[in-house]
Amino acid sequence: MDIRAVSFDLDDTLWPVLPAILEAEQCVDRWLRHHHPDVARAWSVQALRDLRDQIADEHIHLGHDLGALRRLTMERAFASCGVANPPVDEAWRIFYAARNNVELFPDTLTALERIRAHVPVATLTNGNADLTVIGLHHLFHQHVSSALVGVAKPDRRIFELVSDRLGVPPAHVLHVGDDPTMDVRGAKEAGMQTVWFNREGGPWPLPDEFRADLEFTNLTLLASWLDDHFDQAQPAA
Ligand SMILES: [Mg+2]
Known part of the structure; x- marks a missing residue:
């Protein structure tokens, strides 16, 4: 990958x-x-x-x-x-x-900071959360929301837009989300790599062809996987 x-x-x-x-x-x-x-x-x-x-x-x-x-x-x-x-x-x-008065999952902030130390990060939502109010806006390099761009996940155009804005081809973007259809299947059909954020640890509900490349029950596990991934990709000199 x-x-x-x-x-x-x-x-x-x-x-x-x-x-x-x-x-x-x-x-x-x-x-x-x-x-x-x-x-x-x-x-x-x-x-x-x-x-x-x-x-x-x-x-x-x-x-x-x-x-x-x-x-x-x-x-x-x-x-x-x-x-x-x-x-x-x-x-x-x-x-x-x-x-907008949400309570983050306990490891969200730490995990995001670990992940953004490796690569640019973006938001991609069908919802209407205000990240400035929530206090996370500054952590992301790009923001894409369905209300602002006029199409919603799983439409591939919204995934292509986030890829454009990041300046990274879809094949090299890893999309992380909880919804098997909106996030995983949508991102996969747009040519992205995918993480199913499966907090409950439930069974994959869609046909196998749509299964995510990776699956984690919390963001700390994803951050650790990415730490290892980038350590292996860039061996110490
Ligand atoms: Mg969601």
Whole structure:
């Protein structure tokens, strides 16, 4: 393997995303109860989730922009309750602040610093995390998100874009992610090398032809594998 750059998925690869999303939903619900009790009564947390799924089905072209889908959801919820000048921006601000209040996996920071000592690193996400708020932005050389570029993983174009931005051909980029389809199969079909970040240690769920080149249950193991890999590639003089 000739690895010249590494790209990382974010949600569920650098931090668990579900706790932050659940808390963000609760924050919006508390705010609605306080400021718009009619809307809170009409739209429970679960009802808003269902509405968002319905809106996602109606707006397939927005599948790459989860923030836009959440804003449309709030617009529709407010409209159904006859709220004039719906405070969609405020609802989104509350959701987004909590969504970015993530807790990194314990070894994320150390592992990233070890890996970026060898090769340039990039982010490649279908989510809408704000790495500046999370405090990791400075660690990466390039950032690619589906909301900004208009296509989402597993579309090969988003992998080609990160490869272009890194200035490294896809065959020499190692993509690391937790999602077998979005990350591993997508990156593989774009010609990249792949790591399945399999934190739970579960069985590979797709046909063998899509299996990742490497598989680790935490990022420390990946960083150690890369340390060894680069030590062997560049023997001491
Ligand atoms: Mg992920």
